[in-house]
Amino acid sequence: MDNHIGIIGSGSWATALAKILTDNNRHIHWWIRNEDTIRHMQQRHHNKHHLNSVYFDTRLLQLNSSAQEVVAASDTIILAVPSAFLRSVLESLPADALKGKKVVSAIKGLVSGTNQLINDYLAETFGLPPEQYFTITGPCHAEEVANEKLSYLTFSGVEPDATENIAAMFNNSYLQTIVNRDVTGVQFASVLKNIYAMGAGIAHGLEYGDNFQSVFITNCFREMQEFLEKYEQAQTGSGQEPAVHNYNASAYLGDLLVTCYSLHSRNRTFGNMIGKGYSVKATQLEMNMVAEGYYASRSVFEINKEIGAYMPVAQKVYAILWEQLHPEEAYMELEKGFI
Numbered sequence: 001m002d003n004h005i006g007i008i009g010s011g012s013w014a015t016a017l018a019k020i021l022t023d024n025n026r027h028i029h030w031w032i033r034n035e036d037t038i039r040h041m042q043q044r045h046h047n048k049h050h051l052n053s054v055y056f057d058t059r060l061l062q063l064n065s066s067a068q069e070v071v072a073a074s075d076t077i078i079l080a081v082p083s084a085f086l087r088s089v090l091e092s093l094p095a096d097a098l099k100g101k102k103v104v105s106a107i108k109g110l111v112s113g114t115n116q117l118i119n120d121y122l123a124e125t126f127g128l129p130p131e132q133y134f135t136i137t138g139p140c141h142a143e144e145v146a147n148e149k150l151s152y153l154t155f156s157g158v159e160p161d162a163t164e165n166i167a168a169m170f171n172n173s174y175l176q177t178i179v180n181r182d183v184t185g186v187q188f189a190s191v192l193k194n195i196y197a198m199g200a201g202i203a204h205g206l207e208y209g210d211n212f213q214s215v216f217i218t219n220c221f222r223e224m225q226e227f228l229e230k231y232e233q234a235q236t237g238s239g240q241e242p243a244v245h246n247y248n249a250s251a252y253l254g255d256l257l258v259t260c261y262s263l264h265s266r267n268r269t270f271g272n273m274i275g276k277g278y279s280v281k282a283t284q285l286e287m288n289m290v291a292e293g294y295y296a297s298r299s300v301f302e303i304n305k306e307i308g309a310y311m312p313v314a315q316k317v318y319a320i321l322w323e324q325l326h327p328e329e330a331y332m333e334l335e336k337g338f339i
């Protein structure tokens with residue numbers, strides 16, 4: 001049976017994923033919030049707000065502003081809205097809306113308000129079982145997908161065959177896929193790297209150089225591992241099986257590097273403005289895209305109150321963004337403790 005794919009979201013990442021799938025000749029049901037964006041896409045064949053150089057074969061698109069209808073029409077649903085909007089987008093769905101469906105999260109963030117991983121939220125709200133949940137992570141900027149620059153995405157799921165099948169839908173000449181079972185680890189890696197890219201941007205804004213950045217990122221990488229270890233120790237107490245994490249894999253180290261260094265990165269750009277002295281409010285107004293690291297810094301700070309990982313960088317980024325700590329002062333303190 002043909003797989004009916006739905007995409008929820010119409011930002012840069014949703015648009016890039018839609019491009020990959022339609023380049024592979026897949027039909028998609030696509031939830032786009034704004035009717036005007038839908039009309040433009042139907043008439044002009046591109047998303048006028050994001051990646052507008054990407055043109056679609058609209059015969060492959062079923063555009064719809066009702067998330068409920070897109071979910072009902074699909075058996076594999078890709079979530080690609082910023083984490084801050086996930087709950088409001090899904091709130092119209094009935095509790096059994098995801099029954100028997102596969103859900104693939106492309107979101108690199110935690111659920112706002114509850115600080116949950118996306119799978120935990122979907123399990124609690126819609127009863128989604130673990131074997132129906134998958135993630136898309138790895139170092140990949142939408143802008144490079146738009147230009148068909150060779151990129152690698154990691155697909156994670158507890159069911160290897162089903163994960164392979166989902167990954168296969170994306171594989172093509174410019175997109176390689178990697179598969180693993182590390183659902184929790186890759187999600188936290190992609191949440192944490194946004195905080196560290198924010199930090200790398202702040203460092204750049206403060207005019208630290210490449211030598212500092214490499215030490216900074218090395219220390220962030222260590223923090224990422226400590227956070228996961230402490231998080232899992234806390235979970236093991238509640239009977240969950242600890243997973244094996246390949247920290248050197250591209251979903252961990254690769255995504256940390258690309259987000260900290262790439263000029264495409266929203267998080268790095270946001271941090272750079274903060275380092276240069278812009279306020280959080282002014283930075284948000286300036287950017288028409290979402291930097292997940294802003295929200296993640298608070299969520300991780302709150303989670304870490306419970307698990308006690310040693311993460312001075314994440315704590316300083318949080319204090320700069322949420323408690324008005326002066327970036328220069330914060331980084332002078334950070335400088336002293338790096339290994």
Ligand SMILES: NC(=O)C1=CN([C@@H]2O[C@H](COP(=O)(O)OP(=O)(O)OC[C@H]3O[C@@H](n4cnc5c(N)ncnc54)[C@H](O)[C@@H]3O)[C@@H](O)[C@H]2O)C=CC1
Pocket residue numbers: 009010011012013014033050080081082083085088089106107108109140141142143288289290291292
């Ligand atoms: N852009 C990228 O290269 C990549 C992004 N991601 C992840 O994908 C997720 C989505 O990010 P992007 O597509 O980059 O975001 P974006 O910043 O490009 O787009 C944000 C979207 O959110 C929409 N939006 C604004 N207010 C909304 C509301 N109240 N309800 C629903 N939607 C609303 C905007 O219309 C826009 O379509 C994030 O978790 C991000 O970390 C993951 C990999 C790569």
Ligand SMILES: O=C(CO)COP(=O)(O)O
Pocket residue numbers: 108138139140141194197255258259264265266267268290291292
């Ligand atoms: O996840 C990404 C690259 O892998 C996108 O990062 P930014 O949101 O910082 O652009």
